[in-house]
Amino acid sequence: MKFGFYPKLAASSILKNKRLYLPYLLTCIGMIIIFYIIMYLAMCSTITSISGGETLQSIFGLGSWIIAIFACIFLFYTNSFLTKHRKKEFGLYNILGMNKHNIGRILFWEALITALFSLCIGLICAIIFSKLAEIGLIYIMHGTVTYDLSVSLLAVKRTLQVFGVIFLLLLIHSIWQVRFSSAISLIRSKNTGEKSPKGNWLLGVLGILILAVAYYLAVTIQDPLVALSTFFIAVIMVIVGTYLIMIAGSVFLCRTLQKNKRYYYKPNHFISVSSMAYRMKRNGASLASICVLNTMILVMLASTTCLYFGTENGIRERYPREINMEFDLASVSDLSNDKIKTLKNGISEELAARHVTPTNEYAYRCAAILGILQEDTVLSDPNLFMAVEPESRLFFFVPLADYNAVTGANETLAQGEALVYTNRKAYEYDTISFQHGATFKIKKRIDDFIIPGTSAVNILSSFIIIVPDLKAGVTGLDSLADYNGDRLLMFSYIYYFDTGMEQEQQIALFHDLYNVVIDASTKEQWGYETITFDSRELSRYDFYSLYGGLFYLGILLSIVFILATILIIYYKQISEGYEDQARFEIMQKIGMTRQEISKSIHSQLLTVFFLPLFLAILHLAFAFPIIRKLLLIFNLTNVNLFILTTGISIVIFAVFYSIVYRLTSNAYYNIVSGARDNL
Amino acid sequence: MNNILSVYGVKKTYTTRLGGNQVEALKNVSFTVEEGEFVAIMGESGSGKTTLLNILAALDKPTGGTILLDGKDLLKIKESAVATFRRDNLGFVFQDFNLLDTFTLEDNIYLPLVLAGKNHKEIQERLVPIAEKLNITGLLKKYPYEVSGGQKQRAAVARAMITNPKLILADEPTGALDSKATDELLRLFAEVNSMGQTILMVTHSIKAASMANRVLFIKDGEVYHQIYRGTDTNEQLYQKISDTLTLLATGGMKK
Secondary structure, three states: OHHHHHHHHHHHHHHHOHHHHHHHHHHHHHHHHHHHHHHHHHHOHHHHHOOOHHHHHHHHHHHHHHHHHHHHHHHHHHHHHHHHHHHHHHHHHHHOOOOHHHHHHHHHHHHHHHHHHHHHHHHHHHHHHHHHHHHHHHHHOOOOOOOOOOOOHHHHHHHHHHHHHHHHHHHHHHHHHHHOOOHHHHHHHHHOOOOOOOOHHHHHHHHHHHHHHHHHHHHHOOOHHHHHHHHHHHHHHHHHHHHHHHHHHHHHHHHHHHHOHHHHOOHHHHHHHHHHHHOHHHHHHHHHHHHHHHHHHHHHHHHHHHHHHOHHHHHHHHOOOOEEEEEEEOOHHHHOHHHHHHHHHHHHHHHHHOOOOOEEEEEEEEEEEEEEEEOOEEEOOHHHHHOOOOOEEEEEEEEHHHHHHHHOOOOOOOOOEEEEEEOOOOOOOOEEEEOOOOEEEEEEEOOOOOOOHHHHOOOOEEEEEEEOOHHHHOOOHHHOEOOOOOEOOEEEEEEEEEOOOOHHHHHHHHHHHHHHHOOHHHHHHHOOOEEEEEEHHHHHHHHHHHHHHHHHHHHHHHHHHHHHHHHHHHHHHHHHHHHHHHHHHHHHHHOOOHHHHHHHHHHHHHHHHHHHHHHHHHHHHHHHHHHHHHHHHOOOOOHHHHHHHHHHHHHHHHHHHHHHHHHHHHHHHHHHHHHHHOO | OOEEEEEEEEEEEEEOOOOOOEEEEEEEEEEEEEOOOEEEEEOOOOOOHHHHHHHHOOOOOOOEEEEEEOOEEHHHOOHHHHHHHHHHHEEEEOOOOOOOOOOOHHHHHHHHHHHOOOOHHHHHHHHHHHHHHHOOHHHOOOOHHHOOHHHHHHHHHHHHHOOOOOEEEEEOOOOOOOHHHHHHHHHHHHHHHHOOOOEEEEEOOHHHHOOOOEEEEEEOOEEEEEEEOOOOOHHHHHHHHHHHHHHHHHOOOOO
């Protein structure tokens, strides 16, 4: 009997406070579901087995930590709201003879019930939804869907651990809050105005500094390979900075507005500004949460949509034609006309034997070397290549004869002259000289050239130099070797063509050819060392599984974050509506009209809504360079597409946001003006 | 003298939510308040005092009767204009102060005028003498939760006065105050009244009522009796009120 007392009391007080508790429980459950699903997808073996799945899973892994941090902040926010509202109840218990220890026990049981309830319901829902999420993901990645319900015990364990810690922290937080306040202060707590946090200037400046560093990181990051981890650091810094700025900044904003007497003493600003100032700490936190969510949604929508719609683009850059062959050759002499003729004939015979006529051929010889561009000089010291530098380039030497042949041009070049093509970063000097090789005078810059697909998708910019004679052009460079003794200059023969066949036939042809081409005797006969041999149609699956998967993840997370945003905004407006009810009642007694209430709500909601959206767009603007570089890893070079998808995402989101605005302002208005009918 | 407020045969009947039982809160109330008067309305709990005050404040509508405030029929004012009318013509002092926690005392006092769209400078100028008189000049920048009940109530009086209302309605203004603060507030009321401000106060404190020029007694929804101060001192009036209440309670006296 004695044992059952506290759990019973805890359970009944949760039931009695269900209007406050329900959103909190829903929030807990929601966060648990999201966390589990992401963890599950990150560990799910069916996804690992799909090509591109592993990359996707490491991204999911990072995502799960962001969710965990987010969940912690979000739950603290809702919980502190809850505790504040219930202090009066605890004060009453205290006065009726319960000591702080007893109240601590009630809090413990409440926390336990909340934790068990939300973890049970959350995990059950999560396991069901995780299957749906998995099916959807596999579908979009063109994998094979299995319909057995699987549970990842590791993900369950991780979820229990993460949320166990969060619930424990929440419990400690509320016990701490109750323990260090007297019965009277507990009873009165609801009426004490929230004092603006101390040292908010320091916090504000700290927030601005952190945000500035994060912005600086985002804007200056050069190397997309480093970008992924930097991006993660920058994201966390932006989150922290946003919270600090919003919490300290909202204090500052309210103070400034209150000091501006002309602005402040206007009917529609007077009430909203003062009630914001009153609750600024919490307002700051919720505005920051909304802002962080908005930023996440925008970044995700913009980048994943861009990736998805850029997939075809990426495929065409990586695979310029339906069948793509890149032969690596042993030496520059293997690039002689005779040798290449043998190779070309070999391919033609194989194709003829299968009744395939290659069309749209694109074939050329080239010699490639990695170099670091220093103004108009190319350094190719092998020791430099340990790290990838921002000014690293892939240099391709292509003989003029091949260039004229593939493009149908009729260019001529004197000795020491060259035509130049660069794919990403422009080159502005008139000459280009190689540290260990020749110097060329740039006769002309050409607009279009299909660079080898494997290099086109490289994050380094490519630099094509069309020279009158390949052998003479690479003199000096061909003797360079790294510390292993491997030659730095690579010789290749590029041969791309279309077949004019259906997708399946192309794939069949590819498989058929593949076995012949990579055969050792063919190798001997054709005279090449290694080959990169791809079918565009076959590889399309890989591309779509990765990009489609990311797109799917982006949409999924966006929906989740949008729901969280709605919940925060709605919850905040509803709860503040109830708080404001008493205030508006007084104002009506003093003589405030319905229109004035409506106006005041309008100006308050407008700030609450559009400040975070504005800051989110600012975050997005600064994140733009870093995201663009991250997209380069996925071989997405089309900046215009990214700008377009970003713009569209912002517009769609803003429209959606306005709808939420209308709904919440109506709900808030109904609560607040309901006071009038109760009089 | 000019009648600021005239109340004729006001009735208020509440219908309980279930069963349709009718409760008569006000049966038939008639009285007038002249300009510059300080009238107290007394009665036990449940006698209809608060209902009457709510009706006078245009917060509630009577079931029947007429109310003229400065010659204007309160019941004929359009719903949309009621709030503005209240703001411009009436000042309120409540038992629980009804100050907004979100505002400093100063801003609380400014509230009705800011809502009326008055210029900030003008409001400030109006506040200075009132704050001086109510002895709250030093407290203006504080928040309601930082000051005592008496100080809060003085701020509430300042808020009621700043609009220069035709009538101040006070609902148990001393109900939440200690005796020292009560004396202080009543002294202020008398002082404000002596400068020509009309005050109508609902109270069940004999002490509060004994500061008024006239005391109306309400019982069972009707004005049962009234006492004029005449030349009585506060103490004499106090005694008279006390006697009246005793008689009312024992039911021995009829008007």
